[in-house]
Amino acid sequence: MNTENMYRNRTLDQIGEGDVGKEIKVSGWVENIRDHGGVSFIDLRDMYGVLQVVMRDTSLMEGITKEDCICIEGVMDHRDEETYNPKIPTGTVELEAHKVTILGKVYRQLPFEIQTSKETREDVRLKYRYLDLRNKKVRDNMIFRSQVISYLRQKMTEMGFLEIQTPILCASSPEGARDYIVPSRKFKGKFYALPQAPQQYKQLLMVSGFDKYFQIAPCFRDEDARADRSPGEFYQLDFEMSFATQEDVFRVGEEVLSSTFEKFAPEGYDVTPAPYPIISYKQAMLEFGTDKPDLRNPLRIVDVTDFFQRCTFKPFHKKTVRAIKVHANMSKGFHEKLLKFAQSIGMGGLGYLEVKEDKTYKGPIDKFIPDDMKGEIAEIANLEPGDTIFFIADKEERAALYAGQIRTELGNRLDLCEKNAYRFCYINDFPMYEYDSEEKKMIFTHNPFSMPQGGLEALETMNPEDILAYQYDIVCNGVELSSGAVRNHDMKIMVKAFEIAGYTEENLKEKFGALYNAFQFGAPPHAGMAPGVDRMIMLLRDEENIREVIPFPMNGNAQDLMCGAPGEVTEMQLREAHIKVRD
Known part of the structure; x- marks a missing residue:
């Protein structure tokens, strides 16, 4: 029984100088056609590579167009040395075609070049x-x-x-x-x-x-x-x-x-x-302004809310204030572009201070900081000559969000982020619940099947918004790769957890009947x-x-x-x- 494939006896990655002089059969797609006047060349492509085919009998080219699927039989030969192509593994050899069979014809114009x-x-x-x-x-x-x-x-x-x-x-x-x-x-x-x-x-x-x-x-x-x-x-x-x-x-x-x-x-x-850094949700929102931090960016956010409640700068009064320190030379044009970015994401403005060589400040809000408090801000933010510190003020949730976006923008604009690295971390200790102002009730923030930290006692005695869950994410370069949790496997804890989110035990039986029943048999x-x-x-x-x-x-x-x-x-x-x- 002849087991030879009727379409090819080589794939293009299997061809090399050891095949010179041998008759071979290959199949693939016409990637390119070059007519050199009396001699034509085809670049034949299959899944594995590309091979140059020479057709000295130009009648073999009749009817062939780019991206036709064809079978070619011929003899392998060396290329002329001046035509070597070091970009492909078959760059020193070529196939001299003796027979061409069109297997799949292109009947329409290609919508784009492959x-x-x-x-x-x-x-x-x-x-x-x-x-x-x-x-x-x-x-x-x-x-x-x-x-x-x-x-x-x-x-x-x-x-x-x-x-x-x-x-x-x-x-x-x-x-x-x-x-x-x-x-x-x-x-x-x-x-x-x-x-x-x-x-x-x-x-x-x-x-x-x-x-x-x-x-x-x-x-x-x-x-x-x-x-x-x-x-x-x-x-x-x-x-x-x-x-x-x-x-x-x-x-x-x-x-x-x-x-x-x-x-x-x-x-x-x-x-x-391993082990990866473990960062709590609360810490992530404070230091990075996001629960998906890109650790390639060296900048960190500092909370200066308390400091500005004791200053005379009214726009920051009774607001959450976050700060980001950067050590870099920044032109007036840089500040203008950064302000435009801040306004584009919804911020009213972007205050900043520059630290001079004598450790005094210059900047739009310098005059609003009492002299006897200027050393305090330097200590809180660990300021040194040449530093610039930016301030973001709003309600707590928005202040965190804006600070995170400014941190990312500064890292990108100043080219501060680490190159050629994958930086992983775990984010854990997520809140179990949050209040939904539209539905006017507590809802699960993440997976409802997660185990609350503190178990049943926490559910029965704590403010739901203060309860943390055994939930965690893996983040890499600012991308959430994974979420997970320790599961709530206890029937009594599950009933109470869902009750806080507005589900009755009957709801639980109806919507999650398999788990509700299974957890009563030794989970x-x-x-x-x-x-x-x-x-x-x-x-x-x-x-x-x-x-x-x-x-x-x-x-x-x-x-x-x-x-x-x-x-x-x-x-x-x-x-x-x-x-x-x-x-």
């Missing part, structure tokens, strides 16, 4: 994504993605985790983002939901006695797109552990992420070694997290938009321009699902 597709408008790229994926840079992102996911699976298995797939059709959850809902044909008026995360199922696996679970989990959320968030669906490395504390999860997160980033980071990049303490796979790859590939690392992404408006989703369905399909579309 080699420059990344410069094309995104909507056109996404409509013809199968062509965009022929671009080497785009294709390499997908190969890289596959390699990272393969490594994550290998790493988790080595660490004793069992890969288990959880359902895609599940019950709708009243918490979190909007669900994608799926109508039931068999049960009129009832709906499945696509999972926002495998949250309940992985907790039920712990109740089932599985000690360590993981999966590369598809998650579905009806959310708007951002640069670091794909609308509709995304993948996460979801894992859960029984008999585990927050610190146990931290160690697993550090091991898998550090090893992955060290293995796949670009050459010369430095990765935060172990358990904890976990779920680093985002797409975000990991986006960081490792230094891509600014997450869609660059997803094979078939939706656009920013949650549309699949290539296949036409969302689209209309037939009246019969609607009837079978018991659905009527309202005008």
Whole structure:
């Protein structure tokens, strides 16, 4: 039996100088055509590489256009030395074609040049994504993605985790983002939901006695797109552990992420070694103005609220005041541009002081600081000659937000941020609840299944807004990679926790019946997290938009321009699902 492939006996990465003089058969796409008058050249591309093909019999070129899929048979030869191409592995050899077969013809004009597709408008790229994926840079992102996911699976298995797939059709959850809902044909008026995360199922696996679970989990959320968030669906490395504390999860997160980033980071990049810094939510909001701090930026925010309540500067009176110290030369033009930025994000202004060589100040608010207090501000902010200190004043929440944005802008404008580094940290001790002024009630700030710090006693005796949860995030370079928690596995604590957020025990039974019932049969303490796979790859590939690392992404408006989703369905399909579309 002849087992030779009828289309090729080599892929282009398998060709080298050792093949000179041999007859070979290759297949791929026509990347480029060059006519040198009596001799024609083709650059043939497959998934693995590019090979120059020479056609001395120009009749072989008949009917061939760029991006045709073709099979070529011929004999390998050396290139002339002056035509060597050191940019490709096959740059010293070429194939002299004796036979060409067109396997797949191009019948329409290409919407863009494949080699420059990344410069094309995104909507056109996404409509013809199968062509965009022929671009080497785009294709390499997908190969890289596959390699990272393969490594994550290998790493988790080595660490004793069992890969288990959880359902895609599940019950709708009243918490979190909007669900994608799926109508039931068999049960009129009832709906499945696509999972926002495998949250309940992985907790039920712990109740089932599985000690360590993981999966590369598809998650579905009806959310708007951002640069670091794909609308509709995304993948996460979801894992859960029984008999585990927050610190146990931290160690697993550090091991898998550090090893992955060290293995796949670009050459010369430095990765935060374990253990990662642990920063409380409260500290993060004070020092960085965000719960997603970029630790490559050396600037820190200082609280000077108390100081300015004792000054005569009325715009800062009865407000939260944050300050950022910078040691850099700044022109008048720099201050004007920074003020414009501050106004563009909603700030009324941006006060500052410059520290002169004699440690006196100059700046718009110097005259409002009493002389006997000027040494105090220098001590609070550790000011030295050459420093400039900026002040941000507003209500506490907005002051933190604005200070964080000014910190980021200063770091970028002054080029202060560390280069070629991945800087990880944990953010923990998130508030369990916050007051929703629109709904006029307490709501969960994060995952409702988290264990409150202090347990039942805290829920029964403390102000809900003062209760912290065993919740934590992993942040890398200002991007939230993962969220997780120690889970609330105690039935009594769960009932009370949901009661504070306005749920009765009956609501709990109805909405989370599986967990409610399972936790009455000896649930172990358990904890976990779920680093985002797409975000990991986006960081490792230094891509600014997450869609660059997803094979078939939706656009920013949650549309699949290539296949036409969302689209209309037939009246019969609607009837079978018991659905009527309202005008």
